[in-house]
Every structure is written in structure tokens, then in C-alpha cells.
Amino acid sequence: MAETIKVGMADLNICVPPDLITTLGLGSCVGIAIRDPHNGIGGLAHIMLPDSQAISNNSNLPKFADTGIEELVRRIVAKGGHRSRLVSKIAGGAQMFASMGGGDMARIGERNIEASKKKLKEMRIPILAQDCGLNYGRTVIFNPATGDFKIRAVGKPEKSI
Amino acid sequence: MSGFNLQKMSNEYYDVLKELGNIGAGNATTALAQMMDTKIDMSVPKVMLLEFYELGDMIGGEEQIMAGISLAVDGDITGSIMFLLKREAAKHLMNQLMPGMGDAESEDFNDMELSALKEVGNIIAGAYLNSLASITNLLIYPSVPDLAIDMAGAILSMPAIQFGAIGDHILLIQTQFVDKELIEGYFILLPDIDSYSRILGSLGIDINTN
Numbered sequence: 001m002a003e004t005i006k007v008g009m010a011d012l013n014i015c016v017p018p019d020l021i022t023t024l025g026l027g028s029c030v031g032i033a034i035r036d037p038h039n040g041i042g043g044l045a046h047i048m049l050p051d052s053q054a055i056s057n058n059s060n061l062p063k064f065a066d067t068g069i070e071e072l073v074r075r076i077v078a079k080g081g082h083r084s085r086l087v088s089k090i091a092g093g094a095q096m097f098a099s100m101g102g103g104d105m106a107r108i109g110e111r112n113i114e115a116s117k118k119k120l121k122e123m124r125i126p127i128l129a130q131d132c133g134l135n136y137g138r139t140v141i142f143n144p145a146t147g148d149f150k151i152r153a154v155g156k157p158e159k160s161i
Numbered sequence: 162m163s164g165f166n167l168q169k170m171s172n173e174y175y176d177v178l179k180e181l182g183n184i185g186a187g188n189a190t191t192a193l194a195q196m197m198d199t200k201i202d203m204s205v206p207k208v209m210l211l212e213f214y215e216l217g218d219m220i221g222g223e224e225q226i227m228a229g230i231s232l233a234v235d236g237d238i239t240g241s242i243m244f245l246l247k248r249e250a251a252k253h254l255m256n257q258l259m260p261g262m263g264d265a266e267s268e269d270f271n272d273m274e275l276s277a278l279k280e281v282g283n284i285i286a287g288a289y290l291n292s293l294a295s296i297t298n299l300l301i302y303p304s305v306p307d308l309a310i311d312m313a314g315a316i317l318s319m320p321a322i323q324f325g326a327i328g329d330h331i332l333l334i335q336t337q338f339v340d341k342e343l344i345e346g347y348f349i350l351l352p353d354i355d356s357y358s359r360i361l362g363s364l365g366i367d368i369n370t371n
Contacts (some may be wrong), residue, residue, distance in 0.1 A: 027315030
């Protein structure tokens with residue numbers, strides 16, 4: 001019986017078929033799904049902030065785009081995923097409130113997306129699909145066996161990317 | 162900010178913050194009840210230090226669809242205040258407040274309703290903050306209200322990220338309110354970490370010497 005593993009905010013986990021992995025209500029955070037298409041070993045990270053180097057209290061690896069992606073890849077490879085075969089899909093990074101001021105925090109969704117893309121590029125993990133930005137929350141469900149990345153949002157039809 | 166640590170907050174501070182939440186939310190609930198012309202009950206406030214993943218469960222799950230009205234707070238303290246209502250409750254509130262002007266059949270909100278919701282949030286959050294300001298003698302200026310109707314997890318990601326930039330927990334003062342029918346929601350006061358010592362300090366409690 002396939003289970004659905006739940007990943008919380010500032011959290012990550014790995015997943016092997018036939019299980020699915022999900023994170024609920026992504027707002028300005030970004031969900032990064034990575035898998036090895038050959039054996040279906042994959043995982044999902046729910047990151048909150050772009051850069052672990054920007055703050056001193058950074059021991060919580062899944063909280064940041066840079067360390068979160070590194071840790072997710074490390075766990076997938078440890079489970080038997082092949083480093084050079086990994087591919088990714090990303091979603092989230094919305095701006096939930098229109099007028100949160102003009103500071104860094106207002107653009108946090110956008111910065112989370114940029115940082116995630118930068119890290120994935122640096123690690124040479126292709127981004128096969130994305131559903132990012134705009135102003136609404138998303139729930140994502142990742143199937144590491146097929147690579148299907150389902151996205152649910154309020155008042156919108158469910159889609160797969 | 163020297164030496165202030167969320168985990169080291171003692172029960173005594175929690176009780177003080179709880180009482181502030183009680184007074185603030187009491188005023189806000191009264192304002193809401195007057196607007197609605199109904200009786201609204203509120204819970205005893207909870208002061209909670211949560212891990213980020215626990216945030217969604219606190220208000221009925223990450224996917225619970227809510228109207229969240231957020232005001233940034235500036236002045237002697239900084240942070241934000243949020244007024245969260247279940248979507249159906251927000252719709253009910255609009256139908257009560259301005260019968261015939263909204264789109265009662267649809268679960269969506271028209272422009273008039275969106276604007277009115279923000280204003281309701283403004284009045285209610287104002288009532289909360291005014292009482293907080295008068296007890297503490299601190300200057301507290303709320304920003305214009307901002308509204309999102311979305312999944313609770315997504316709405317709360319904003320304050321969570323702000324706390325995430327400092328630590329691995331979020332501290333908040335939460336009060337739930339209900340009326341006999343449909344209204345159900347929460348006030349959540351989220352002072353920035355530095356502001357906790359200022360709030361407590363204004364009441365003569367020096368948290369750095371303990």
C-alpha cells in the first residue's frame with residue numbers, strides 16, 4: 001500500500017516508489033522535488049529562506065535553499081539515487097501579500113526561487129518543470145516513480161507538471 | 162539585542178504575554194461583535210513557541226482556506242498582527258455587514274467585499290493594538306491592511322519566514338473566537354523577537370537580568 005509522506009515547513013525527506021511525497025500550503029517557501037528517473041528514488045524539500053550564509057543561526061539544513069538542496073541530494077544518493085542522473089521540479093515562491101513593504105522580505109518568494117535555481121544549476125541538476133511566483137499558495141504532491149508533480153491551488157484546477 | 166532567547170522564556174513571561182493577548186483580543190472581539198451585532202466568545206489566549214512544521218496544525222491544517230488580513234506593526238515595537246477567518250466565516254461576515262452588496266451565492270469575493278474585509282481587519286486589529294499600546298505605553302503604528310484568501314499554510318509562511326531568518330521557532334500569541342453560528346477565526350500577534358523584551362520591559366520586567 002502506497003503511503004504519502006508529509007514534509008513540513010523547513011523540512012525535507014526522501015521517498016521511494018510506490019510512496020508519494022507531499023508538502024501542503026507552500027506560500028513564499030519553495031518546494032524542490034528531485035529524483036533519479038532510473039530507479040525512482042527521490043525526495044522533496046520545503047525551504048523557507050534563500051541563503052544559509054546570510055545568517056549566523058544556520059544549523060537547520062532544510063530551512064535554506066542552498067543547504068536544503070545539498071542535504072536532499074546527499075540523502076537521495078545515500079539511498080541509492082545516482083548523482084549524475086538526478087533531475088528536479090520546483091514550485092512555490094509566491095508573494096502572499098501585495099504590500100509587505102519594499103524590503104528584502106517583500107521579495108522573499110522571488111529570492112527563494114532564484115536561490116533554488118542557482119543551487120540546482122551549480123549542482124548540474126536540470127529543472128524539468130516549474131510552477132513558481134505569482135500570488136497564491138500551492139500544495140504539491142510528488143511521485144518519484146513517474147516524476148509527476150501535482151500542484152493544487154485554491155480556486156484553480158489541479159495540474160501536473 | 163543581547164541574550165534574549167525564545168527557548169529561555171519563563172512561564173512568568175508567558176503569563177504576562179497571555180494577559181496582554183487577553184486584553185488585546187478582548188477589545189478586538191468586542192469591536193467585531195459590535196460590528197456584527199452578535200455575541201462572540203473568545204478562548205483564553207495561547208502563547209506558543211512552535212517549530213515551523215507545527216504552524217499549520219495550529220489553525221486547522223495547512224490547507225484550510227482562510228481569509229488572512231495582515232498589518233505590519235511599527236513604532237516602539239515591530240512585527241505583525243494577523244486576523245484570520247475561515248473563508249465561509251468571512252463570507253458570512255460580509256453578507257451580514259453589507260447585505261445585497263456582495264455576491265452571496267458565490268464563494269468568491271467581489272471587489273467590494275475584498276475592500277470591506279480589509280477594513281474590518283483594520284478596525285479589529287486597530288482595537289487590539291490600541292489596547293496593547295495603552296497598557297504598555299509603547300507607540301504602536303499599524304500599516305495599511307493587506308489581504309490574502311488562501312491556504313492557511315501559505316498565508317502563515319510570511320511570518321514564519323520572518324522568524325526563520327532569526328531562529329528555528331516562531332513565538333506567537335493566539336486567540337480563537339467563535340460565535341454561535343459561523344464565525345470562527347483567530348487573532349495572531351507576532352512581535353519580532355526584539356520586541357518581546359520591549360513589551361515585557363514596558364511592564365517593568367527586565368528579561369535580560371534573569
